[in-house]
Amino acid sequence: MEQNILEVQKISKSFKDHVVLKDLSFTVRGGETFGLLGPNGAGKTTTMRMIMNILQPDEGEILFNGIKRQRLKGVHFGYLPEERGLYPRAKVLDVLVYFGTLNNLTMRKAEVEAIRYLDRLGIVEYTDAHINELSKGIQQKIQFIAAFLHDPDVLILDEPFTGLDPINQTVLYEILEEFRRKNKILILSTHLMDQAEKLCDHICLINQAQVVIDGSIESIRKRFREDAYFIEADAPIPILSEMEGIQIIEEGKNSYKFILENNTLKLSEIMKRIEQKARILRFEVFEPSLHDIFIRLIQEQAEVLK
Numbered sequence: 118m119e120q121n122i123l124e125v126q127k128i129s130k131s132f133k134d135h136v137v138l139k140d141l142s143f144t145v146r147g148g149e150t151f152g153l154l155g156p157n158g159a160g161k162t163t164t165m166r167m168i169m170n171i172l173q174p175d176e177g178e179i180l181f182n183g184i185k186r187q188r189l190k191g192v193h194f195g196y197l198p199e200e201r202g203l204y205p206r207a208k209v210l211d212v213l214v215y216f217g218t219l220n221n222l223t224m225r226k227a228e229v230e231a232i233r234y235l236d237r238l239g240i241v242e243y244t245d246a247h248i249n250e251l252s253k254g255i256q257q258k259i260q261f262i263a264a265f266l267h268d269p270d271v272l273i274l275d276e277p278f279t280g281l282d283p284i285n286q287t288v289l290y291e292i293l294e295e296f297r298r299k300n301k302i303l304i305l306s307t308h309l310m311d312q313a314e315k316l317c318d319h320i321c322l323i324n325q326a327q328v329v330i331d332g333s334i335e336s337i338r339k340r341f342r343e344d345a346y347f348i349e350a351d352a353p354i355p356i357l358s359e360m361e362g363i364q365i366i367e368e369g370k371n372s373y374k375f376i377l378e379n380n381t382l383k384l385s386e387i388m389k390r391i392e393q394k395a396r397i398l399r400f401e402v403f404e405p406s407l408h409d410i411f412i413r414l415i416q417e418q419a420e421v422l423k
C-alpha cells in the first residue's frame with residue numbers, strides 16, 4: 118500500500134490586519150495520528166478549514182499525494198468541526214444517511230454504516246429520535262459518525278473529545294486507531310495534552326502564527342528529557358527562580374519542576390545554594406510530559422518575541 122501524504126506548504130492567512138498564520142508548513146503521513154496543538158487562537162481551526170477547502174490560504178499550498186487541494190478529485194474528506202451543530206428537527210438516521218450520500222455512499226450503504234456505528238457507540242436506540250431530543254454528548258457522537266461513516270481518506274477532527282465521558286472516549290480512540298491502521302490521514306486538534314500524548318504519534322505545536330515544534334512524540338520527549346528536574350524541600354525556595362539558567366515550569370507548595378538551561382550552573386552549586394535556605398526532601402530527574410514541554414516552549418517563544 119502506497120503511503121498517503123498531506124503537505125501543508127508555507128501557508129499564510131490573515132483576517133484584515135490580523136496575521137493568524139505565517140509560512141506554516143507541516144507534513145502528515147498516512148498511518149500516523151497527527152495532533153495539531155496550540156493555545157487558544159493559535160490558528161488550528163483556521164488551518165483545518167484550509168485543509169477542508171472551506172477557507173483559502175492567502176499564500177502557500179496544500180497538497181495531497183502531490184496534487185493541489187483545489188484540484189483533488191475522488192479523495193474523500195471527513196470533518197468534525199469545532200462548532201457542533203446538526204439539523205435539530207431531523208431524525209438521527211436521516212441526518213446520517215444525508216451526510217453519507219453527500220459523500221458518495223448509496224442510501225443503502227449509508228444506512229448500514231450509520232446503524233453499525235450507532236450500535237458500536239451504544240446509541241442505536243436513538244436511530245429514530247430527533248436530534249433536538251438528544252443530550253449534547255449523544256449529539257456529538259452522531260456528529261462524529263457523520264464525519265467518518267463514509268470511510269474518508271482524510272479525517273479531520275477539531276477538538277473531538279471535549280464533552281465526552283471517558284468510556285465514550287475509549288470507543289472513539291479505538292475507531293480512530295482503526296483509521297490510522299488503514300493508512301488514512303488523521304489530523305486532530307486538542308487542548309488536552311495528556312490526550313495528545315496518548316493518541317498522537319506526531320504533533321505540531323503552533324503559536325504566534327508559527328510552528329514552535331514539529332516531530333514525533335518520541336523525538337520531542339527525547340529532546341527535552343535530559344535537563345528537567347523535580348525538587349521538593351521542607352520550605353519554599355524562592356531563590357530557585359533567582360538563579361540564572363533555571364526555568365521553573367511548575368510550582369507546588371514547596372516543590373518545583375525546573376529546566377536547567379545550557380549548563381549555566383552545576384547541579385551541586387544549585388543544591389548548595391538551596392540548602393542554605395531549606396532542607397531538600399527529594400531531588401530527581403523527571404521526564405517532562407507534553408504539557409511541561411508545551412508550557413516551556415510557549416514561555417520561551419514569549420521571551421524571544423518580547
Ligand SMILES: Nc1ncnc2c1ncn2[C@@H]1O[C@H](COP(=O)(O)OP(=O)(O)OP(=O)(O)O)[C@@H](O)[C@H]1O
Pocket residue numbers: 132137155156157158159160161162163164199
Ligand atoms: N472568519 C474570521 N474572521 C476574523 N478573524 C478570524 C476568523 N476566523 C478566525 N479568526 C481569528 O483567527 C485566530 C485563530 O483562530 P482559530 O479559530 O483558527 O484558532 P484556534 O487555534 O482554533 O483556537 P481555539 O483553540 O480557541 O479554538 C483568532 O484570533 C480568531 O479570532
